[in-house]
Amino acid sequence: MSPTTNMLKAVSAAIALTAASVASADVIRIDETAFTPDAGLITFSEYSLGTVNPTYNPADYGGGADAPVVSFGGYFTGQSLGGAGDCPAGAALSGCVIGTPTGPLSLDPSSPNTFITNDGANPTSPVLSGSPTFNGAITILFDTDIAGVGLDGGYFDAIGGTAITAFDRDGNIIGQVTNEGMGIEFLGLVTEDGANAIAGLQFSLVGSEPAGFAIDNLRFGTADQIDVPPVAGVPEPGTLALLGLGLAGFGLSRRKKQA
Known part of the structure; x- marks a missing residue:
């Protein structure tokens, strides 16, 4: 096989991989300013x-x-809640959730309660806590699909110990973001393509969090209620088309020279 053919195949594979990434159901991290005034x-x-x-x-x-x-x-x-062998080191078992949700997505009525309470560490209290107080997972169900969601989480005393995870209506994970700082932090995400695909969100431990956690100021919206930021490093479809045409022209030029 000629070097030219090898190169064409390699670049074609790269185009296919890039195109697949454009259509993936991943999420983009967003802050509260991405939500328009008419978002929930x-x-x-x-x-x-x-x-x-x-x-x-x-x-x-x-x-x-x-x-x-x-x-x-x-x-x-x-x-279900995880056991000592299921959860990350240092994570409170009451805040560590394991298992795959069954579809269609629904809240388990036997799961630990969430409840509204005051939190002296949060200036916009009251907040919603899991059980036990400030040490339980919090799970959210939307009866219609949305494109993005975010919340104020904390008070965090560790970086990367807590995450929000988005699920679709069938119980599949769409994506996840973790806390990047300490104190009160906004954790938000939106589907990469802006599609209304999020049916539920889970706020739980993925590592150690010594101070516990709660949520406040839950924001959510459909595609027209969120300013979806562009995905860095992903070529526009037109760029892919031009690259494909360039490859075709390159191959034709090689054939003419060989003739």
């Missing part, structure tokens, strides 16, 4: 302290007629 916002001050596993209808948080119903619990059906 739940501050947990809408209900009284002590409310267990709250469910928010659109009217409860000022959402429109097409906005999702948002429900909270400990974990999804098909999951």
